[in-house]
Amino acid sequence: MNNIVDVIVVGSGISGLSTAHFLIKKGYKVLIIEKDEHIGGVIKTDRIDGFLVEYGPNSTLDTTPILHLLFKDIGVEDDVVYANPLAKNRYIVRNKRLQPVPTGLLSFLKTPLFSKSAKMRILKEPFIPPSKKEDESLSEFVIRRLGREFLDYAIDPFVAGVYAGLPQELSVKSAFPKLYNLEKKYGSLIKGAILGYWQRRKQKERSKQSAPMLSFRYGMQTLTDAIANRLKDRIKKGVDISSIGYRDGLYELRLRKEDGEYTLTSRALV
Known part of the structure; x- marks a missing residue:
């Protein structure tokens, strides 16, 4: 199988997810390749015995208006919680x-x-x-x-x-x-x-x-889950990259999954 997309993003952490989100808004055909079954990279939230547990970062800094543009796009603005000053x-x-x-x-x-x-x-x-x-x-x-x-x-x-x-x-x-x-x-x-x-x-x-520091009412995974839910048809999980090549202005990724190997081609690679 050989498919051509505009951009392939390697990794479904917050950087990969947000990059894909904004590229798709601009009209690009994007595909995310993720090795694991978990989407979100190091961001992972759990609830144990009534406590909110963060396995990765427990907050982020409100440094740029782009964050709120993203929050609005994915519908999590009302879930934002700011830290006590x-x-x-x-x-x-x-x-x-x-x-x-x-x-x-x-x-x-x-x-x-x-x-x-x-x-x-x-x-x-x-x-x-x-x-x-x-x-x-x-x-x-x-x-x-x-x-x-x-x-x-x-x-x-x-x-x-x-x-x-x-x-x-x-x-x-x-x-x-x-x-x-x-x-x-x-x-x-x-x-x-x-x-x-x-x-x-x-x-x-x-x-x-x-x-100021901010998080979300139900933890940081709220952010990555919300982006992933909007991109779910554009994310391939459990995929290993066996090789990356570049020829005639195109990137070629040889991918390996349980059901076999195939190649994806893109005009750009992130």
Whole structure:
């Protein structure tokens, strides 16, 4: 069997599902190929003994109007639930006391979390030249650009909690590509943050630091299920890709399923 479609999307996680959704809205013939029987990738919600259990992400950030366009398209706008604003507060222990992590310029200037010298050190950041190295550890990067205190009382607690790793062992290019690219593109983290803020305003987007968290009344799988229900005729589950080729401007995917092998052809591959 050989079928030609405009776009083949490999994987039915939220990226694949949303990509397919918006391509179909533009009139493209799209097919999603999924290896597993579960649709939604790492997003999976269950109810156990009356509790809502998330096996993957338990929320997302409301950073762009495109999210609400998607929610409206698939009919889940009324199921959106925002996190309590107090959940955004973070604390770090210094000198045996909990100190709130500053969330703005004024709170940063007032916080006892960082010493006066550390705050003054931050002001030097825009004038520090970018590294000529192709990559470096996160600790090297932060100490060079922001100073030791910022590493110890801002970055290290975050890395330990999220990555369960050590800053001196993590690649800044691989683990924190946005930080790496800010320096490469703008020459400075502070310059990049300011210019990025104005760019997001033009695009009506919000930074991750200021965007509220949201989920859904019945869990994050509400989102992927709703998209999948609209695309169910365009999703092939339980399919292995044995090979991918490109010839005469077309992609050829050799697929393997329980009932045999066949080839699909597309003009684009995601």
